[in-house]
Amino acid sequence: MPELPEVETTRRGIAPFLVGRRIAAVRVRETRLRWPVELPDLAGREILAVERRAKYLLLRFDEGALLLHLGMSGSLRVVGSGAAAGKHDHVDLDLDSGRSVRLTDPRRFGSLHFLADAPERHWLLRDLGLEPLSAAFDGAYLHAKARRRRVPVKHLLMDARVVVGIGNIYANEALHGAGIRPSLKAHRLSRPRCEALVAAVKETLTAAIRHGGTTLRDFVGGDGRPGYFRGELKVYGRAGEPCVRCSAPLVGTRTGQRATVYCRNCQR
DNA sequence: CCCAAGACCTGGCGGC
């Protein structure tokens, strides 16, 4: 579920409750996430920072870090320690403040690892591409990556080895913003169109973060509140409705396995 | 190397 804006919203929501606090206890009620959860005893460890890389969250200790992914249906919330746990509340990190960070994830596609060494060397992070909001992610970079690829440009945007954090919602939105048809083969993208696409990605993600992310069903930020970008979506979930730019009915289709929506008139 | 499809899970929804 969560794409970069939702993960970033979560990070900002929980960080104030975590940074400078110590872990009092870790309670793992369900180890069967994407990979089996195996954590060392973290009691007494101080959380120095809460960072994000791609769609991963990183809780840094003086030595080591927790690496967490929310998968499709995961969320993190700050609750009072000892708050009753529901069926899908798989992990609690109890803090010395009397609060806990609770990981909830019905589909269990999320993950939680303890990293003893440098996070960037971990196999889950090692091969990741650029952060979309970094200066390095620009038209020249995207153009160079697009050249040899025959996949639809939408796939390229969602390829974490190229650029991270963009999932199905924001890929659809950014392509509409840039006026590019999702099915266009990546290698046919001109350099100027790459520039336009990069700009649209940055604008879309920045706006989504400003609105606290997109809640379709069950996403909540660290404070338990949903995101409000859903009302700002221009194409995702709007197949058959009029394009906000030209009023033509939006087309709903499939690219690979994923739902794709675009405007036949203003996306070429 | 590139690419498409399958796999992993649960829950909500529409249709009958």
Place this chain on the structure above:
DNA sequence: TGCCGCCAGGTCTTGG
């Protein structure tokens, strides 16, 4: 109400 099939924000793995 109940059951059934389909769909969902991700991404690793497999096989061609």
